[in-house]
Structure formats: structure tokens, C-alpha cells
Amino acid sequence: MKLKGVDGMAARIVLAVRESQYIGPLLHYVHHSNYGALLRVTAFSRLDTFMEFMKGEEVPDAVVGDPAFIEAWLLEGKNAAPWALLNEDGKYSGRITGSLAGGTVIDKYQALPSLLESILQLCDVKRSKTSIAAKEATLLLGVVSANGSSGKTTVALNLAKQLGGMGLSVFYLNLESVDSSGLYLRLPSGGAHGLERLLYELKAQREEEGKDNAQKLQPGRYCVRNDSVRSDVFRPVENLKEMLQMTQQDAADLLELLGNDERYDAVIVDTGSLEEERAKAVLQHCGMVLWVLRNDETSMVKTSRWLEYFGSPHSGLQEDIGGKSRFVLNFAEEPAMNHKPVPQGIRLDGMLPFIPSWGLHHGELCLNSPQFLEGIQQLCRGIIEPALPRVFTGSLYE
Numbered sequence: 350m351k352l353k354g355v356d357g358m359a360a361r362i363v364l365a366v367r368e369s370q371y372i373g374p375l376l377h378y379v380h381h382s383n384y385g386a387l388l389r390v391t392a393f394s395r396l397d398t399f400m401e402f403m404k405g406e407e408v409p410d411a412v413v414g415d416p417a418f419i420e421a422w423l424l425e426g427k428n429a430a431p432w433a434l435l436n437e438d439g440k441y442s443g444r445i446t447g448s449l450a451g452g453t454v455i456d457k458y459q460a461l462p463s464l465l466e467s468i469l470q471l472c473d474v475k476r477s478k479t480s481i482a483a484k485e486a487t488l489l490l491g492v493v494s495a496n497g498s499s500g501k502t503t504v505a506l507n508l509a510k511q512l513g514g515m516g517l518s519v520f521y522l523n524l525e526s527v528d529s530s531g532l533y534l535r536l537p538s539g540g541a542h543g544l545e546r547l548l549y550e551l552k553a554q555r556e557e558e559g560k561d562n563a564q565k566l567q568p569g570r571y572c573v574r575n576d577s578v579r580s581d582v583f584r585p586v587e588n589l590k591e592m593l594q595m596t597q598q599d600a601a602d603l604l605e606l607l608g609n610d611e612r613y614d615a616v617i618v619d620t621g622s623l624e625e626e627r628a629k630a631v632l633q634h635c636g637m638v639l640w641v642l643r644n645d646e647t648s649m650v651k652t653s654r655w656l657e658y659f660g661s662p663h664s665g666l667q668e669d670i671g672g673k674s675r676f677v678l679n680f681a682e683e684p685a686m687n688h689k690p691v692p693q694g695i696r697l698d699g700m701l702p703f704i705p706s707w708g709l710h711h712g713e714l715c716l717n718s719p720q721f722l723e724g725i726q727q728l729c730r731g732i733i734e735p736a737l738p739r740v741f742t743g744s745l746y747e
Contacts, residue, residue, distance in 0.1 A: 359389045360472040363403070365414030365422075366435065366457075369394040374516050378461045387469065396421060411471045413455065420449055433471050458579055460518030460614060487608045488615040488736050491635035493623060494642070495651035500679040501641045502529050503715045504701065505619040506578050507725045508639075510716055512733065513579025517614040520568070520607055521580040524600060524631065525621040526592045528585035533715055534575055536584055544583040545591050547571040551602045568610055577716060580617070592627075600630035608634075614737060623655055632659060633666050637736060640676045642695075652676075653692040675732045677701060699728035 366372065372392040379385050391409070393399035396418060403412075403422050412422065412432040419434055434449060435457035455467045492505040502525075509521040523530050550566055572581045586592050607616045618635060620628045632638060642648045659670040671694065681700040691697060701724040707715060715721075 359385075359387055360410040360469070361407075362388055362390045362468060362472075363399075363409045363412045363414070363430075364390055364392040365396075365399045365412070365418035366392075366394060367415055367417070371457075374514075375461060375464070378516055379465070384462075384465050388465065393418075400425070411468060413468055413471070415457075416449060419452065423449070431471050433468070458513070458576060460612075461516035463518065463612075464516075486636075487610065487613050488637065488733070489604055489608050489618065489635040490615060490733070491618045491620060491631035491638045493620050493628065493631065493638055493640055494648075495623065495640070495655045496643070496648050499641045499643050499648065500701075502533070502619055503721075504639070504641050504677065504679060504725075505617050506530060506533055506716060507721060508729070508733075509580040509617045510578040511722065511725045511729055512615050512617075515729075517737070518612055519578075519580040520572070520610075520613050520616045521575070521578055521582045521619070522603075522607065522616055523583070523585070523619045524592075524595075524627045525619060526589065526625070530582075530619065531585050534577055534582070536573060536575060536582070541573050541584065542571040544571060544586055545588065547583075547606075548591070548595065548599055548603065551606065552599060555598075555602060566606060568607055569612070581613075595627055597626035597630045597633075600627040601634055604630060604634045615733070629666065632670055636673060637732065638670065638674045639732070640674055640695075642676060642678050644678055644680055644682065649690070649692050649695075652695065656694060677728055698732050699724065701725070701728070 364372065364375070372394060376390060376392060379388055379390055391402070393402065399414075399418055400421060403425070409430050412419070412430050414422075414432075414435060415437075416434050419432055422432075431453070433453040433455045436454045437457045453467075453471055455464065455471075490508070492501055492508070494501040502523075505523075506521065509519050513519045521530070547566065547568070547570075554566070569581070572583050574580075575582045604616070604618070607613060618631050620631050622628065623632075640652055642652055656671060656674065658664055659666055675698045676691075676695050677699040678697050679701045680703040682703045702720045704715075704718050704721055707718075
């Protein structure tokens, strides 16, 4: 069946995955977007109910599912519809053989619009791209802190993971001199040109042909996919000198390149010290700046002083830093009466809990705390969903 657009008949898709929590965001997004006029999705998380449905007389236009579901269905011999495997962790990156040969492979965890486009192609859909409303511009979100040991990187990584898990296409960019995200992430194997090469080519194009041509570079050639935070990332730069020599202009060009890449809904930028040139580029060019505060007087005072400075002509920044700043209190302990007074001009947009176990067991545990993730979800709902009203699913909050 070929769809003719929003006025034509919707394609009937069967989705079969083992995780029920995967289904909710996808159905919510379909229902509340223009894809609702193009797709009718029947979803299953149990093999027995999926198999019972597929034994019926109705033949769907496409079947998409986890390998175990697809293989069981193919063994029944009633595979008249086109089908695709949902690929997880790159298991089916090569040629598929055996009982699963002959199908299409679709990455399971990617931005929902991209996933649905792949499903539409599976149905041999021919329609105008204009039938799907264009998304808002990529959100550049800088995560900063006025002092060290604020948990800034933990917050940035959990933000990236949360948004990626909701179906958004996310890039996590670490601009610290020494990339501390390696304490939390296990990077996949495989080659990529890397941030060092990209910075070199950005600078070369700026010097030789002009800044505008730098946008022709494709970030995908230089990054890798990290499923633990459901985001694209650069491998940590091994040569510290490369990062120390990165100028404010270099960082600005990098942010512009990522911000102009239509594949990304959000770029989460993790920064180092506010004195660094890279941090100034983040403050200047990011559409939103999230300040991570500790629950102590030092953090409050330093944050207030930095905001005062960046709002003055002496800082050299042209943007209204205060207007695009948001604030989250990390390591917040109960009861609330123990929280330090917040300085004038700072309004907390969220609070993240203190997790005692992290003092003994750090690393990947920082990406898997239910309490912390709940706080991150609430923060996303308060500050990020309004900034991405046409691509943010919001379904995890229902």
C-alpha cells in the first residue's frame, strides 16, 4: 500500500517489542503529531498476544519488532507483509543470515521522527516531506556551574539520557579540559574521526574559505553513538593540549555546526570552569543555560557574582545571560527547611536529590538512580518541554 499524504488512508503497522515502556512514548508521539494521519499502530509487548493477532485474517502493511517476535512469526509461515528488525546495540549491523534473512534493519533507539520515517519507507510511502511539520530549531543547552564538585556532569549526562529515552535525537558535548564523562560511560568500539579532527577542519575552513562553509561539515563523521546515554558523543580528547588551545571562536563554530544539524533536537553542552574561553562561547551561543548549584553558601554567592559579571558590559557577552538562565539545586536534602537561602535574581527551576550511595559507588550508577531520574524528568518537564513544544513527547509524565 502506498500512502498519498494526510488525505489518504493510514498505513497499518504492527509493533512488537518486549518493553511496554518503549510503546507508550511512541504511540503518544504518533497520536499528537502529523504522523497520526499516516500511521495506525497496533503494539504488543507479549509474544503470545502478538502471535494470536498475526494468525488473524487482517494483513498489516508492515511488521516491526524485536528479533524474538519477528523470528517466531516467520516460523509460522504467514509473512506476507514487509517486516523490519529493531536493531539494539548494533547486533545486526552486518548482513543478516538464517531465519531472519530478508528483512530490513531499523535502529531501535533513535529520534521518533527518524524511526517513523524508516517505518514509512518500509511501507513504500511516497509523499511530500511537507506533510510533516518542521520541528523547532535545535536546542543548545549549556550546563554550567560556578564552582567545582557540583555534580554538573552527572546532571548533563542524565539530561541527555532522559531526552534520548523520550525519543529525541540528542548530542552530548563535553567541553571540559579533561573530559570527566569517561568515569560514567563505556564508549563503544569502532572508528570515528574524533573532535580533534573536526576542530582542525573547522579552523581550516574558517581560515581558507570563510566561516559559512564550516557548516558543510557533517558531525556524524566524527562522533560515536553511546547507548548508555542514548546520545551521540565525541570520544574524549586524549591530548590535553588540544583542549587547552581550543579558542572561544573554535567552540562557537562547533556549537553552530551542531545547532545547524537538522538531525538533532537537542545538544547538551557540559562545560568546565567559567573562566575558560569555551565556557564563554557556551554562554554566548546556547539558547538556554542551566546553572547547577550546591546547597551551600559558597555556591550561592559564586553563582550570584558570576551572573552579575556576565550581565555587565565588561564581560564582552552580547546575550542576555540572565534571561536564558535556569537554575537547579543539586544534592538537595530533606527537609526543605534545610535549604540555603537563594540569592535575589535566582529562581530555582528544580531540585535534584542527594544520593548517599554515590559516595561509595560512583560511575555508571549515577545514570541509573530512580530518585535522581525522577528529578531529571521533572526538570525536563519544567524547562525543556516548553523549548521544544513540537518534538518533545512528554509521555513519561502521564
